[in-house]
Amino acid sequence: MTEVLLDIQNLRVSLPTERGLLNAVRGIDLRIERGQTLCLVGESGCGKSLTAMAIMGLLPRYAKVTTDTFQMAGQDLTGKGHAKLAQMRGREVAMIFQDPTSSLNPTLTVGRQLTEGVMRSERLSRTEANKRATEMLDRVGISNPAARLTQYPHAFSGGQRQRIMIASALMGRPRLLIADEPTTALDVTIQAQILGVLGELQTELGLSLMLITHDLGVVAAIATDVAVMYAGRIAEQAPARDLFAAPLHPYTQGLLRAIPVPGVTPRGTELPAIPGRVPGLIGPMHGCAFRDRCPLAGPECANDPVPRLIRQPGQFVECYKAIEPEATI
């Protein structure tokens, strides 16, 4: 039986605004198995970063987060407070962020920032922690790692800093790594290197990876599974191969108009523009959120609830018009 590292049912995130409650994430289910790489894709503002922050428990106090089920790394976190989540951060689950230049504290040495988490959580001595930090830096491809522990972040390039962030995230030997647009702020060549590092680490350490991106090239390069988010919901989720071969949701089809081919589509390929606007997320919403932009929309699309067509665990589409790929052949 495969080990399920993350199982979330009906995750909702809402933020109070001046004009009312903004329902940014409106009930999504996520499931990540050991060794899987799930890519969460979607336009900016679709709620993908908020989803990651909610899983990490890093949202500000005023954000309202609810789940029906929340299991992570074998622990049931349903209805548990921030304290329980805080204990898991850095140990079972770790996160790296978009901008490596601002994610490292400029006034602390790299060594200090790498070791402080495990020295606390695993009660390692400074020597033990430094030894592990050296190992990790070596593993992510920083040369002469022992000497570089005493340096400050400004002595490193952007790509090196993202490698350090990855090393830092792996210090506590997490089983799940969440990466929020880890390559967006980097040069294209550096992007390839960072993705390479992530891929290698995944095979070596048996990591599960949740990668948030709007770069279809990244998806094509690394994803085993893809979840397409639109307006706070997952419109379609499928194994990467299936999704690229036969997208079911009209939104996915729109995104994949320039179909990325693994190994062929260059990284940096942005999501193609789809005409129309994302509906406002304040207040209740009825029917399919995509219907205003959807070429196939009909009158029934305004009705609740939008049917979900489940083909197997981890593969589904939410649409009135979704057609079985077999039927079209």
Place this chain on the structure above:
Amino acid sequence: MLGYISKRLLVAFCVCATVSAISFALMFLSGDPAIAIAGAGGRAQDAEAVRIAYGFDRPIVVQYLDWIGSALTGDLGRSIYFNVPVTEIIGNRVGVTLNLGVLSFLLALVVAVPLGIAAALRPNGWIDRLALVLAVTGQAIPSFWLGLMAIVVFGVWYGWVPISGAETWQGYILPVIVLSYYAMPAMMRITRSGMIDVLATDYIRAARAKGLPMGTVIFRHALRNAVLPLVSLAAVQLGLLLSGSIVIESVFALNGLGRLAWESLLRSDLPVVQAIILILSLLYVLLTTLADILNAVLDPRLRGAS
């Protein structure tokens, strides 16, 4: 690092030179310092005698170079009123001002930093509102008036503290509180805004993602970055406290430098006034330069830059 410091020191040196020229030139504001010393109603011969005795008959540049030359060797001239070396009078008085200034500074710091941090952690919370009220009133109340009112209430009505003088340590209580309240608001506000800015940064989010407890995140990661602007401001505030204590010293009848300067002005003892202005300016330059160097030490980005 060395390049940065030497550049700072060069600027500091130029400022010192300019400031010394200004404090020297102040003496000539009244027109003829000889008449000021001899007394406005005095005879012309008296003024002439003073002019020769003090060397005012020489070209002004020569006088300045002479003055600054002896100042560099530690000789700030003689008091006209007491006829003793200025350094001696100042030496007797400087202790009170240093006590007052440094104690007030420390008290202000001890109140401002925790208050600023607490306010930043919950913007618009009750601590933040309290801090804002304290800051706004602190900036609006004239310190000399607050001092007088404090004397009325705690010295006269309740009799808790002595009304004037600093013969005992109790004499410092009111002046230190009043003076620190004057310096606190600015330091509190800069701690608060610095902390709010830092708490919103990516590296704080990354530190939290590591699972560090909030206390570690605040004190190890945030505070160190948030105090960088405070260091520069604190130097300025300490300088202001030392030179601003003139009013407080007069209110509480403390025999410090400020009161000496004021009395010397009233009796036209210009060499003493000049010397005090020079000393306070140099002290300010020293403090701000030290703050810049301290900032460079605290901030590795500056340390690497030249």
Place this chain on the structure above:
Amino acid sequence: MTDVSTETRPATALRKSLRNSGVMIGGTILAIIILIAIFAPLIAPHDPVAQDLSRRLLPPFWHDRAVPEHLLGTDQLGRDYLSRMIYGARVSLGVGLGVILVSGTIGITLGLLAGYFGGWVDMVISFAITTRLSLPIVLVALAAVALGGASLITLITVLGLLLWDRFAVVSRAAAQSLRHQEFIMGLRAIGASRFRILFLEILPNMQSTILVVVTLEVANVILLEAALSFLGLGVRPPTPSWGLMISEGRDNILFDPWLIAMPGSALCLLVLAVNLFGDGMRDVTGPVRK
């Protein structure tokens, strides 16, 4: 979005000001004090400098011994305290305004030149700012007033010549950021004179920032004037200045503490009003902070 908000900016700024409690409360108190200062001769019941030694140190109205024609009592020379308080507002505001005119002109001009031209002009002016900041302001002002002969004009000139630094710092920064904007580059390309660019194009673009500095500096000047007058080296007697009144009331601090309580409270109220207004304006006009 952007062009819409630019178009409606004056209207929203006004609406935001009306909704900002600091601007409203501070502005109202300030307006009342300004009106009192302007119409002082009409409001004041007595001549503020007329002495009546037979009616010395009468207490204010809440006291048993109070006399109805002297609502706030009289001082040690038998002068009507209410009238002196009313005329005191004139001195505070007058000195504040006068000093700002001098210091603002100096500071803005230097700041604009430094920010616009950069290079050695900037170096010299920045050095001047640093030097000015290192002078102990109270002491230098005291010395200058003492040696230059105490009078309102000397006081205003001296403070004006000393307090230009904040104007210079702010306008230097504004000129630096505006220098490279397209409309300024365009004006330079069509050969507009530097004077025109600096004072007719850049200056009007920073009026909200300047307004905030003006309020901060007015508060600063009012407190400095009071302190100098308190030390006997500001406004000369018998001119009624709140700082001077506190100094004069000091001898009677034991038995008649209201003599210092009232002018001091007036000072606090005025400075508080100016600061509230200034802080509020900064929130209204300043960049939105998250």
